[in-house]
Amino acid sequence: MSNLEELFLNISIGLSTPDKSFIDGNDLKRDIINHMPKLNKFVFSIHSNLDVDDLTHLPSNEDIQRTFKGLEDYQIISYIHYLPDDQIGQCHIYSQPYTMNYLYRLTNSFPSGLFKFVHKVSLYDEYPFEHEFFIRIAQSFPLLETLSIENQSPQNHKQCQHLNKDHRSLPVIKYSHLTLLRLDMAHDDYIEQFLIDTKTCLSNYISLTVYYPSLQKLTNNFTRDKTRINCAKVNYIYTILTN
Numbered sequence: 001m002s003n004l005e006e007l008f009l010n011i012s013i014g015l016s017t018p019d020k021s022f023i024d025g026n027d028l029k030r031d032i033i034n035h036m037p038k039l040n041k042f043v044f045s046i047h048s049n050l051d052v053d054d055l056t057h058l059p060s061n062e063d064i065q066r067t068f069k070g071l072e073d074y075q076i077i078s079y080i081h082y083l084p085d086d087q088i089g090q091c092h093i094y095s096q097p098y099t100m101n102y103l104y105r106l107t108n109s110f111p112s113g114l115f116k117f118v119h120k121v122s123l124y125d126e127y128p129f130e131h132e133f134f135i136r137i138a139q140s141f142p143l144l145e146t147l148s149i150e151n152q153s154p155q156n157h158k159q160c161q162h163l164n165k166d167h168r169s170l171p172v173i174k175y176s177h178l179t180l181l182r183l184d185m186a187h188d189d190y191i192e193q194f195l196i197d198t199k200t201c202l203s204n205y206i207s208l209t210v211y212y213p214s215l216q217k218l219t220n221n222f223t224r225d226k227t228r229i230n231c232a233k234v235n236y237i238y239t240i241l242t243n
Helices: 025-031 061-066 131-140 188-195 212-218 225-231
Strands: 006-015 041-051 075-083 088-096 102-106 120-124 146-151 173-175 180-186 200-202 206-211 234-240
Touching: 006 102, 041 102, 061 075, 088 102, 131 173, 180 188, 188 200, 188 212, 188 225, 200 225, 206 212, 212 234
Parallel strands: 006 041, 102 120, 120 146, 146 180, 173 200, 180 206, 206 234
Antiparallel strands: 041 088, 075 088
């Protein structure tokens, strides 16, 4: 391993010991970089999930960023997101430029950016994903092909999604390369988010995984005008009959 020159690392780690915090820059230096003197390319995405039920101090993103001192040769992005229902905190640290083709379990705290090589993305949160969040996702992943959403929280601003906080019109979101959309673990609001043509413009030949009774209801059994255009672009539906 000491002669390794390139390393691509994508891992998710669960941490439950009370004396452990999120994976941070100190871990990268101690466990990886210091052991690989010839390493000249290190691309990584590391999720660490921490049980926060008994913690008195919740680490902040600033705490994580302070550990990147001495790693100035690497451009490292970090964010922390706490999920009170699950009683866990999630820290995601990743390198830029990011050249792997997938990113998983992105939350509302995802800070955006440009990921030209990423084709597969999954989203997860206890807090709702609003229209503006999906704008950021489409802009961050211009070549997105596969998108999975796991979120059971209804949208808060569903009735005013055409306006942002400054009351300006929000654009229709275009997914030019999307070919697989998984909504079987998503609230019905996200089915509408992607099928109503004033919110989303899908590419042709989409494969859709969805809870079928919800799809029937939200499209008025495929006769609803607002969903007709995007439904016509779905060429295969993987139906989930139980929810």
